Amino acid sequence: xxxxxxxxxxxxxxxxxxxxxNVGPNLGKPAPENLVKSWNIDVFPDGEGLPEGSGNxxxxxxxxxxxxxxxxxxxxxGGSADELAGARHSLxxxxxxxxxxxxxxxxxxxxxxxxxxxxxxxPGSLSHDQLYxxxxxxxxxxxxxxxxxxxxxxxxxxxxxxxxxxxxxDWLPQK
Amino acid sequence: xxRQTDLxxxxxxxLLDRRLFLKRGLSFSVAVALAPEALASDxxxxxxxxxxxxxxxxxxxxxxHERKTIRWTMGNSMAPxxxxxxxxxxxxxxxxxxxxxxxxxxHNGVPQIDPDKHQLLIHGLVSKALIxxxxxxxxxxxxxxxSFVECGGxxxxxxxxxxIQTAVGYFHGMASxxxxxxxxxxxxxxxxxxKGRAKWLIAEGADAAVMNISIPLEKxxxxxxLAIYQNGERIRPENGYPLRLxxxxxxxxxxxxxxxxxxxTNRPTMARNETAKYTELLPxxxxxxxxxVMEAKSLITNPSFGHKLDRKGxxxxxxxxxxxxxxIVKVEVSADGGQTWAEAQLQEPVLSKCFTRFRIPWQWxxxxxxxxxxxxxxxxxxQPERDALIAQRGRHGYFHYNAIVxxxxxxEGSVSHVYA
Numbered sequence: 001x002x003x004x005x006x007x008x009x010x011x012x013x014x015x016x017x018x019x020x021x022n023v024g025p026n027l028g029k030p031a032p033e034n035l036v037k038s039w040n041i042d043v044f045p046d047g048e049g050l051p052e053g054s055g056n057x058x059x060x061x062x063x064x065x066x067x068x069x070x071x072x073x074x075x076x077x078g079g080s081a082d083e084l085a086g087a088r089h090s091l092x093x094x095x096x097x098x099x100x101x102x103x104x105x106x107x108x109x110x111x112x113x114x115x116x117x118x119x120x121x122x123p124g125s126l127s128h129d130q131l132y133x134x135x136x137x138x139x140x141x142x143x144x145x146x147x148x149x150x151x152x153x154x155x156x157x158x159x160x161x162x163x164x165x166x167x168x169x170d171w172l173p174q175k
Numbered sequence: 176x177x178r179q180t181d182l183x184x185x186x187x188x189x190l191l192d193r194r195l196f197l198k199r200g201l202s203f204s205v206a207v208a209l210a211p212e213a214l215a216s217d218x219x220x221x222x223x224x225x226x227x228x229x230x231x232x233x234x235x236x237x238x239x240h241e242r243k244t245i246r247w248t249m250g251n252s253m254a255p256x257x258x259x260x261x262x263x264x265x266x267x268x269x270x271x272x273x274x275x276x277x278x279x280x281x282h283n284g285v286p287q288i289d290p291d292k293h294q295l296l297i298h299g300l301v302s303k304a305l306i307x308x309x310x311x312x313x314x315x316x317x318x319x320x321x322s323f324v325e326c327g328g329x330x331x332x333x334x335x336x337x338x339i340q341t342a343v344g345y346f347h348g349m350a351s352x353x354x355x356x357x358x359x360x361x362x363x364x365x366x367x368x369x370k371g372r373a374k375w376l377i378a379e380g381a382d383a384a385v386m387n388i389s390i391p392l393e394k395x396x397x398x399x400x401l402a403i404y405q406n407g408e409r410i411r412p413e414n415g416y417p418l419r420l421x422x423x424x425x426x427x428x429x430x431x432x433x434x435x436x437x438x439x440t441n442r443p444t445m446a447r448n449e450t451a452k453y454t455e456l457l458p459x460x461x462x463x464x465x466x467x468v469m470e471a472k473s474l475i476t477n478p479s480f481g482h483k484l485d486r487k488g489x490x491x492x493x494x495x496x497x498x499x500x501x502x503i504v505k506v507e508v509s510a511d512g513g514q515t516w517a518e519a520q521l522q523e524p525v526l527s528k529c530f531t532r533f534r535i536p537w538q539w540x541x542x543x544x545x546x547x548x549x550x551x552x553x554x555x556x557x558q559p560e561r562d563a564l565i566a567q568r569g570r571h572g573y574f575h576y577n578a579i580v581x582x583x584x585x586x587e588g589s590v591s592h593v594y595a
Contacts, residue, residue: 024315024362028297028305035306036298039436042377042387042444071253080253091460096571098456106445113447116385120254120283123383167454171391171465 043112047157050111054152055133057140063130064137067119076100076141085141091166101142105167107159110135111151132156182538186517188510188546189538193520196491196536246276247345256284256383259326261348264476264495270321270522270530272351274406279413280326280349282384286433290417293381295363295401299439302368309417312403315358320400320423321529323497325350325469327426327453333561333576338592343479346592347472347580350497352530355421356404361396364439369396373439377446378420381435389443390422390429394467398423401434424499424528425467426574428453455572463572469499471558472577473506473533473550484588487541492519496531498552505551506533512545512581512595513560519548527553539584545595546582561594 043049055063064072073079076099077086087097096102100110115131117123126134136151139159149155185192237244244266250258260279262272279285290309298304326349332339339346364376369392376395379387390399400421402410410416415432422429428448443449443465454462473496478484492510496503502525507516519533533548549558559567561578568575581595 024358024366026366027311027314028303028307028363028366029311031296031298031304031306033304036296036304039296040298040438041385042379042438042440044440044442045445080251091456091462092458094571096456098451100451103462104451106450109445109447109450112444116387117283117383120257120383123283123385166460167450167462167464168457169465170463171467 041112041115043108043115045106045108045157047108047153050108050153050156051128052153053128053132054150055129055131055136056150057133057137057145057147059129060133060135060137060140063126063134067122067126068134071120076138084138087142091163099142100138101144101162103163103166105161105164107135107139107144107156107161110138111156184538186508186510187515188512188544189540190508190510190515190517191489191536191538193518193535196534197520244276246278247342247348248279254283256281259349261344262351263342263344264348264350264474265343265479265481267476268493268532270352270495270532271406272353272530274353274408274411274414277324277351277353277405277411277414278326278349280328280427281413282382282386284383285413286382287412288381288417288433293417293433293435295418295434296436297363297367297439298436299377300370300373300441301364301439302370305363305367307363309403312358312401312418315362317356317403318359318400319354319356320398320421321352321354321526322421322423323350323352323469323528323530324421324427324430325472325497325499327428327466327469327574329427330472330576331573333578333580334565334570334573338594340480340592342481343474343476343580346480347474349427350472350530352497353405354407355400355402355419356407357400357402357418357421360399360401360420360437363401364396364437367439369439372441375440375443377436377438377440377444378429378431378434379436379438380415380431381433386431386448387444387446388429388431388448389440389446390425391465391467392439394422394425422467424469424501426453426469429467453574455568455574457572458569466575467499469497470575470577471498471500471503471550471552471556472496473503473548473558474580475508475546475548475582478546478584478590479582480590480592482590484539484584484590486588487539490537490539491534492537492546492548493532493534494519494548496521496533496548496550497529498550498554498556499528500556501527501553503531503550504553506531507549507551508533508535508537509547509549510537510544513547513579516549541586543586544584545593546584547579547595549579 071081076084246260329349475494519535522532
């Protein structure tokens with residue numbers, strides 16, 4: 001029994017040693033709150049992180065035609081870049097059509113990705129109103145909302161995407 | 176001299192004992208077998224022996240005679256910074272990929288970052304949000320890890336109906352391996368004091384796509400590294416200068432380049448690259464999500480498509496194997512289309528989540544045959560045949576193709592890709 005306890009203590013020490021090997025000199029500076037606020041552009045499916053602003057598909061069509069159409073094609077398909085709308089096949093057809101309407105599980109992702117990365121030649125240049133409007137237009141093209149539905153921080157997270165339950169998590173937390 | 180027994184096949188198609196080339200005294204007979212018929216020149220002093228050579232250089236470059244050993248690039252014509260470049264695996268040996276040949280996947284080009292203006296922010300479910308500049312990070316205790324980085328979409332041509340006929344690097348070369356050196360991520364997360372309910376970490380880059388992705392906190396605290404150096408020098412711009420997250424063994428997209436922000440959260444953000452992309456559609460119409468681990472893979476890099484065997488005789492088959500689950504414990508090679516298999520020699524040291532070089536001698540009889548390799552990792556996972564992988568996943572998953580690769584050798588010695 002004594003030996004077993006001793007062994008247990010030894011194991012504890014080893015674990016402790018492994019952890020303390022990561023101790024650093026603690027040189028990080030406190031990040032000012034306004035810096036965190038301006039850098040943090042993460043948007044979550046429940047709407048956390050969505051900024052103020054709004055727009056509908058009617059306005060979004062103008063944004064799309066000015067900034068997106070040249071790569072993504074008329075009404076979201078037939079361009080050189082990813083097909084966004086106009087699926088003619090389902091996910092079980094050969095070949096399957098993976099568009100926003102058939103595949104994307106969360107509407108908030110459209111806003112988040114467009115704000116981060118689009119348009120490719122001038123990322124970050126669209127206003128929040130323009131971003132909500134073009135998001136609304138893409139949802140409208142996919143038959144998910146109407147042309148006059150207004151998208152904003154409250155309405156966008158409530159949009160039910162057709163493929164919302166289409167994903168199986170391969171990785172699960174170990175605990 | 177080789178004893179006759181050394182040259183006895185250990186499996187079909189002429190595979191020989193993996194230790195053959197390692198045995199003392201065998202090199203001579205092998206050299207004779209491989210010697211060319213005529214020497215390149217019989218001049219006593221070739222031109223470069225008759226005058227002084229080139230002066231010193233500030234940064235060495237490959238020989239002018241190796242100009243063909245390059246990354247093949249494939250950018251979008253409408254957006255040249257959105258695309259990939261491939262590691263020419265067919266031209267390389269050993270386990271380390273030269274930094275200038277490491278594969279690339281950019282979403283909107285390579286940012287030219289001024290290191291004096293680059294900062295890393297850690298915030299969210301932590302006791303104190305912290306910010307670090309590069310000079311500060313360089314003061315931290317560093318560690319190295321030898322780790323492959325492989326794009327989740329690597330080898331995706333394997334899903335096609337017809338076997339693609341292209342160099343192995345242009346098929347499987349969205350995988351590369353480096354020594355990465357930097358600060359363990361855990362050190363900084365411990366400094367910021369992660370709160371108990373935290374489960375995920377959202378990493379973001381400082382490129383024009385402001386690319387972001389969610390990573391389980393468990394992995395972040397396990398073996399992730401904030402890499403500052405690659406193969407001994409500061410990371411190249413196209414590989415994430417000045418700071419890159421290394422997530423050993425997991426999909427390349429998680430290894431965020433130009434890292435500038437880590438957001439500790441209780442849930443994933445559901446970014447485009449963890450929903451619309453890097454998820455795998457199954458025949459049922461459902462998709463696998465968060466398929467982080469790159470499963471065991473192996474491929475013969477020599478001989479492979481584009482190589483030519485000029486005559487029958489003794490060859491060394493050489494290839495790479497790796498697994499995101501840990502160490503490779505065995506690679507088996509077949510020279511008869513998978514009927515019989517022989518164990519290849521693994522180059523030491525064999526490291527976890529790192530390229531592992533395998534080699535085996537092979538006596539080619541000049542007949543048509545098919546070469547294959549299969550990897551087995553320390554968890555017992557065996558690299559699957561293509562039919563088995565497709566039976567399990569269908570053909571529309573796009574990502575995570577890791578089936579056995581088959582090369583057909585023609586009687587003329589040319590190498591083509593086959594499904595066999």
